[in-house]
Amino acid sequence: MRKVAVLARRELRAYFDSPVAYIVLVVFLLLSGWLVFSTLFLLGEADLRQLFTPGLLSPALLLVILAPAITMRLVAEERKSGSLELLCSLPVSDWQVVLGKFLGALGLATVALALTLAYPLTVTWLGPLDWGGVLAGYLGLLLFSAALLAIGLACSALTSNQIVAFIAAFGISAVLYFVYWLQFFLPEWLAPAADYLALSGHLDNLARGVIDLRDVTYYLTLTAGALLLSERALARQHA
Amino acid sequence: MATPASGPVLETRGLTKRFGGTLAVNGVSFQVQRGEILGFLGPNGAGKTTTLRMATGTLRPSAGEVRVAGLDVSAAPLETRRRIGYLPENAPLYDDMQVLDFLRLAAALREVPARGRRAAISAMVSRCGLAEVLGKDIRQLSKGYRQRVGLAQAMIHDPDLLILDEPTSGLDPNQIAEIRTLIRELGREKTVILSTHILPEVQATCDRIVIIADGRLVADDTPAALAARGSGPVVRLVVRAQAGPPPGLDELRARLSAVPGVAAVLPADGEGEGSLGMRVQAAQGADPRPGLFAAVVAAGLVLLDLHRESATLEDTFRRLTLGADESEGGRHA
Numbered sequence: 362m363r364k365v366a367v368l369a370r371r372e373l374r375a376y377f378d379s380p381v382a383y384i385v386l387v388v389f390l391l392l393s394g395w396l397v398f399s400t401l402f403l404l405g406e407a408d409l410r411q412l413f414t415p416g417l418l419s420p421a422l423l424l425v426i427l428a429p430a431i432t433m434r435l436v437a438e439e440r441k442s443g444s445l446e447l448l449c450s451l452p453v454s455d456w457q458v459v460l461g462k463f464l465g466a467l468g469l470a471t472v473a474l475a476l477t478l479a480y481p482l483t484v485t486w487l488g489p490l491d492w493g494g495v496l497a498g499y500l501g502l503l504l505f506s507a508a509l510l511a512i513g514l515a516c517s518a519l520t521s522n523q524i525v526a527f528i529a530a531f532g533i534s535a536v537l538y539f540v541y542w543l544q545f546f547l548p549e550w551l552a553p554a555a556d557y558l559a560l561s562g563h564l565d566n567l568a569r570g571v572i573d574l575r576d577v578t579y580y581l582t583l584t585a586g587a588l589l590l591s592e593r594a595l596a597r598q599h600a
Numbered sequence: 601m602a603t604p605a606s607g608p609v610l611e612t613r614g615l616t617k618r619f620g621g622t623l624a625v626n627g628v629s630f631q632v633q634r635g636e637i638l639g640f641l642g643p644n645g646a647g648k649t650t651t652l653r654m655a656t657g658t659l660r661p662s663a664g665e666v667r668v669a670g671l672d673v674s675a676a677p678l679e680t681r682r683r684i685g686y687l688p689e690n691a692p693l694y695d696d697m698q699v700l701d702f703l704r705l706a707a708a709l710r711e712v713p714a715r716g717r718r719a720a721i722s723a724m725v726s727r728c729g730l731a732e733v734l735g736k737d738i739r740q741l742s743k744g745y746r747q748r749v750g751l752a753q754a755m756i757h758d759p760d761l762l763i764l765d766e767p768t769s770g771l772d773p774n775q776i777a778e779i780r781t782l783i784r785e786l787g788r789e790k791t792v793i794l795s796t797h798i799l800p801e802v803q804a805t806c807d808r809i810v811i812i813a814d815g816r817l818v819a820d821d822t823p824a825a826l827a828a829r830g831s832g833p834v835v836r837l838v839v840r841a842q843a844g845p846p847p848g849l850d851e852l853r854a855r856l857s858a859v860p861g862v863a864a865v866l867p868a869d870g871e872g873e874g875s876l877g878m879r880v881q882a883a884q885g886a887d888p889r890p891g892l893f894a895a896v897v898a899a900g901l902v903l904l905d906l907h908r909e910s911a912t913l914e915d916t917f918r919r920l921t922l923g924a925d926e927s928e929g930g931r932h933a
């Protein structure tokens with residue numbers, strides 16, 4: 362477990378040593394801030410749910426783009442530069458590598474989410490706030506990010522080309538995100554499957570302040586599945 | 601790190617690796633004893649890197665097995681990796697990290713106890729001469745410093761076995777000499793496997809040499825024995841055509857090979873424009889010079905030089921590996 366932490370810290374450090382972390386943080390903060398405060402100025406009331414609710418213009422959609430950008434380098438870059446061989450020769454298991462890289466990326470996403478706590482704090486200062494709902498929303502965004510990052514990591518682990526990793530991860534995530542709104546166009550027998558598989562539907566529930574175990578389980582299952590795939594892809598390196 | 605078994609530090613048996621249709625490594629078996637420096641030689645594409653990858657457990661063999669200190673690498677991958685320090689070809693390190701941070705990372709991942717980490721790092725810094733570059737990004741380092749950082753990360757946990765894949769490739773002669781000295785010092789207390797195609801390097805540093813060609817082990821002996829190995833005296837000759845362009849290499853080799861008492865014919869440097877050099881290995885006890893002279897005359901060529909030399913490691917290397925790799929041109933003695 363200590364090696365997982367060492368690896369995660371190294372990945373997080375690598376983000377902050379490059380422009381990636383700062384771009385992610387600035388873009389995410391600005392857009393989510395604008396979403397919250399535009400309603401404040403236009404309607405005279407702050408609607409924090411905007412922060413969590415998935416939509417065509419929402420922080421969640423921004424994460425669909427930012428997460429693959431965060432994860433694309435994780436394994437692909439190391440495979441290309443050859444340092445993956447050095448990593449594989451160290452006494453660390455493939456699982457430790459996968460978890461370390463995943464947690465490093467999740468660390469960056471968590472920092473981005475944590476910085477937006479400034480918005481609910483501003484709102485409480487202006488008036489009363491349903492903190493329960495806010496916490497459910499943040500839990501939702503965190504789980505949502507974890508699933509996206511795990512998908513991105515799996516894509517990065519399958520290639521040595523970062524661009525390919527980005528496009529694959531973005532494509533998969535976008536389909537899983539938008540299928541929620543497309544289910545009405547799907548055949549009746551397919552619609553429930555789409556509804557269940559959609560990344561956005563489960564976030565919608567959590568954004569309403571309802572912590573349903575089914576939604577939590579969905580994200581955790583998706584994350585675990587993608588991490589398992591990443592581990593398999595890494596093990597294939599030795600084949 | 602203490603080793604319970606007293607047998608060989610590394611042992612491979614029938615090691616084989618297949619990439620799709622190509623057989624990169626084909627039934628390679630050898631042993632490395634404690635305290636030895638083993639030179640791992642072979643032409644480009646012979647399978648050196650592939651063999652070393654299997655030895656370090658980063659690549660799974662298609663057949664055969666590797667044992668490190670008696671432990672099967674595929675059965676106990678983490679335990680065997682703990683005992684090995686590996687420097688892959690071209691020293692692929694984390695370019696975005698500073699040298700000191702990278703060494704800290706290596707120490708942590710290689711399980712140097714937290715208390716001893718500072719001491720281990722400063723020992724590596726002084727041993728590998730890294731004091732001036734500690735705060736630099738690895739990206740900015742010269743190749744020589746990069747290799748030294750690679751060596752430092754490989755030794756930081758005081759491993760039983762050091763595996764270095766072409767540690768001196770791409771370095772200038774001064775840096776080669778420095779790294780070679782470093783490796784020789786290491787070899788006094790450690791077991792080292794060193795792959796290279798620089799022959800003087802192994803002659804100067806190694807106790808024993810394994811040569812592979814085309815994925816197969818073709819020799820396993822001491823440098824001195826290999827130089828003398830199976831070859832009688834060597835005859836060097838230089839010819840040119842009566843007039844016009846130099847004679848065809850392959851045709852001449854074929855003619856000379858047919859001479860009785862000739863064991864092998866290797867291309868060598870000529871003497872300027874239009875001439876062609878050859879090193880001819882004689883069979884044990886034979887003197888093929890009269891036959892060679894006659895063959896050159898019969899081919900209608902002018903003989904510029906014909907004399908005996910003593911056999912070198914390079915002769916043996918080239919004789920053993922030329923069948924697999926004809927691409928190497930002249931002699932670089």
Ligand SMILES: Nc1ncnc2c1ncn2[C@@H]1O[C@H](COP(=O)(O)OP(=O)(O)OP(=O)(O)O)[C@@H](O)[C@H]1O
Nearest residue numbers: 619622624642643644645646647648649650651689
């Ligand atoms: N991952 C791979 N996939 C397919 N073929 C490979 C792979 N790695 C090596 N090979 C092939 O296996 C053979 C041996 O390669 P290897 O890298 O082991 O040679 P080498 O002795 O290290 O050569 P060099 O001196 O150039 O480093 C080559 O023909 C190479 O093309």
Ligand SMILES: [Mg+2]
Nearest residue numbers: 648649650689
């Ligand atoms: Mg090689």
